[in-house]
Amino acid sequence: MDLAKTRRRGAELEEALLDSAWTELEQVGFSAFTYDGVASRAGTSKPVLYRRWPAKVDLVLAALTHGGLFARRDLPDTGSLRGDILDVLRRFNAARSGFIAAITVYMADINAETGLSPAQLRDRLLDGRIDTGRQLLERAAARGEIPTRDWSTSVASLPADLVRHDLVMTLAPIPDARIVEIVDELWLPLVMEGR
The missing domain is CATH 1.10.10.60 (Homeodomain-like)
Structure with a gap:
């Protein structure tokens, strides 16, 4: 040979x-x-x-x-901020829930071995990409749906952070009603404030 x-x-x-x-x-x-x-x-x-x-x-x-866990997925364009973020969170919930327990353990082990925090690991994995929440907010502002602002990282990432938190805490897919609650009762009122 x-x-x-x-x-x-x-x-x-x-x-x-x-x-x-x-x-x-x-x-x-x-x-x-x-x-x-x-x-x-x-x-x-x-x-x-x-x-x-x-x-x-x-x-x-x-x-x-x-393995595709941090791959950039196409952003939905439903015509509304609410529709877009619900679609993103539902896809995230479906794609990540099966692996969330393992990734949580990996992150803890990586931290113990290297001292890198979960936030530092996330930044390395995302490699400087603009977060999805910020992209959706900027697109909604361009449509005139919400005010144009310099959105803080905390506000932009809030829906994904809450879904991620629930996945880690339950180690199971979160109910759709919780995703709707995060969007309708927490995030949208926050971003619509001052409109």
Whole structure:
């Protein structure tokens, strides 16, 4: 067999490495996650991994991103801020509820090992992207639906933060009535204030 023809390179190699890292993370969790385990699954050596991800947390965060947990999803455009945020929160609830217990444990383990806070990890995973809430607020303001303001991060992220909190506290999908309550009774009155 000609090794030059079977050797993976570039994007193909990185895809295989991240697939293996994601599988390792799913099957053994963060605390038992090792470069040896990932290298074995990928059929490669540890130096190949270390060249790309010099620290365990780098490889874990890359695997989480590769697994789609922090992928940017298309923003809905229902024509109203309420419709848009309800759609976003419902999709988030459906997509993340099954993995929320595991990610909570991973975040705690990563913090214990590296000292990185959940907020710092989130910032690394989102890689400087503008948060969804802010995008929805800016779009609603451009439509004239709400006042134009310099929205604070706290206000912009409030609905997602509350849904995330409920998911972590219950370790289960949250009822749709709670999502509607967050939007109609907490967030929309706040952003409509002064209109």
